Amino acid sequence: MPTRRYDDTPGFGSLYARTVKATLRKAEYEPDEDGLTLELPQAAVDQDHLAAYREVTGFSPGPALPVTYPHVLAFPLHLDLMSDPSFPYRPMGIVHLSNTITQLRPIPMHAELDIRVHSGPERAHPKGTVFDIESEVRVFNEVVWTDTTTLLSRSSGTSSAHADLLSDPSLEPSAWWDLRGNLGRRYAAASGDRNPIHLFKLSAQAFGFPRQIAHGMWAKAAALASIQRAEGLPDAFTVRVDFRKPLLLPSRVQFGHRSTDGVVDFAIYDETHDLTHLIGQLQPR
Template identity: 80%
Template structure:
């Protein structure tokens, strides 16, 4: 498996240009057989950028990085992986199904973590083909954080394939959130994820949405920030979320959570509690 190492995080501008080119490549394109691993031996945290991220997601200031923030640090490597000629799918149009983060220990605020990203083998899904992008974060050569991002490339699919889903919990609202129409643009500025479906009504309509939708990883971050404020985040835990119905902006949503022993279930619903946007489960 080839490895590409960087002295600095790859620039998002050139990566987005390469992503568009990769999406437009010819239908008979055949990728390289070997998977690619990307490594960033040192990733410095910009404190102003971190402050912006905290502001848009709701995390309070503290001595450690928010548990979802390393996903932002790894995002340029994700984009690099999915726009590389060895990547077997067209990157634009891929659907983010779920995300699982394991924090082995909090990452100190001024740490300079190293990051490693690679993909997994594909597997069948009722709506196409599923694969994972795995991110690993190390501090002083110790693995402290992992992220498994599960993605779907749509095709005819296998109706007999197993779709791995969390059980939807039955939860009442613990909080109501009023989300503004510019939330997607604010999170894009904080995360680097400038997918047009999140930015403006017109750019979202070009991809079949009635108006812009919230980023899935914003919803996960906001949920965990709310749980952190409630004192529900231990130092070490695993948390998985599944993304259900798109969250249109602006909107008003319900957030609910309930703990049973070491398991905490949470979910994000629409104002009428008729649509489920996100379901999550935390173990720890």
């Protein structure tokens, strides 16, 4: 398996330029399980960046990293992987279907992190082809955190293919969130994810949305921050979310969660409870 190592995080300017270029090219590559691995060893956490991330997502200060924060640190490697000439899909237009994070133990906020990213094998989907980007974080050579980002490359699809989905728990609201129109820009500043669909109405309309939409990983982080404030989070757990309908900005949404024998089901709905934006489940390990 070829490996590319970095001494520092790749810059977003060059990464986005490569992403646009990769979208315009025609891939000539057959994916397999021995694809490119990207490594960023000895990554230090910028404490000002961490504070900005906590502020926009709602996580309280504490000695450990928010469970979703390592995803932000791995995201530049995601972009680098998807813009590499060997990558088989065009990055712009890829749809984020779901995300699964496993925290094996809390990560100290001052820890030095070894981040590794690679892509998984493809599989059929009713609307195209699904693939995963797998990330892991090691501290002192021990795996402490993993992330599976499941993405869809649209095509004619396979009508007989199975779409792996969480069931809707149909929860009553425990909170109402009023989301401002600049939320996407605020999260982009904290995460580096400056996809145009999240930033402004005009840039989102260029991609077929009526106005800008919230980042899916912001929604996951905000949901977990809300659960943490209400009842705390275990030290070791797996949490998966499925992204359903885009969450337009500005908007008012309902958030609900329910804990049963340690398993927490949660969801984000629109103001009338007619549309489901996100469904998630947390399971202690």
